Amino acid sequence: MTKIAIFADVQNIYYTCKEAYQKQFNYRAFWQNMVCQGDIVLANAYAIHKGDDGQHKFQKALKSIGFNVKLKPYIQRADGSAKGDWDVGIAIDIMETAAKVDKIVLLSGDGDFDLLLLRIRQLYQVETQVVSVPLLTANSLIEACDQYTEINADLLL
Numbered sequence: 001m002t003k004i005a006i007f008a009d010v011q012n013i014y015y016t017c018k019e020a021y022q023k024q025f026n027y028r029a030f031w032q033n034m035v036c037q038g039d040i041v042l043a044n045a046y047a048i049h050k051g052d053d054g055q056h057k058f059q060k061a062l063k064s065i066g067f068n069v070k071l072k073p074y075i076q077r078a079d080g081s082a083k084g085d086w087d088v089g090i091a092i093d094i095m096e097t098a099a100k101v102d103k104i105v106l107l108s109g110d111g112d113f114d115l116l117l118l119r120i121r122q123l124y125q126v127e128t129q130v131v132s133v134p135l136l137t138a139n140s141l142i143e144a145c146d147q148y149t150e151i152n153a154d155l156l157l
Contacts, residue, residue: 111138
């Protein structure tokens with residue numbers, strides 16, 4: 001059976017689904033699709049911790065589905081901008097996992113991950129899949145993966 005590791009960039013998926021469809025991503029439907037493809041041996045969801053009740057409920061729901069939820073604090077800068085980027089953490093976790101699985105699934109449209117996917121395919125011959133909103137996904141990321149799955153009505157709430 002194919003060993004699958006999932007890495008979900010929660011902020012990217014939330015904002016791109018909201019912008020493109022005015023809807024939320026259905027993590028449960030996504031999980032059910034993944035279970036049909038193989039054995040999920042690792043599933044990390046990377047989120048920003050603001051501490052509100054809605055977030056706690058969402059994080060609890062992710063955990064009940066099967067995700068490990070990794071949190072970083074939300075940082076509000078003096079100039080009004082915010083920081084809460086998980087790109088490096090996701091990249092490190094993918095690099096540490098790629099040699100142990102058959103397939104890496106990335107939920108993100110962030111083009112910063114294109115070189116990472118190319119590299120793990122080269123080093124570990126691992127299959128790569130990206131799941132994201134097509135209109136808000138870097139073409140370089142789509143081209144870097146083995147399989148691209150667009151978020152459509154079947155994966156929305």
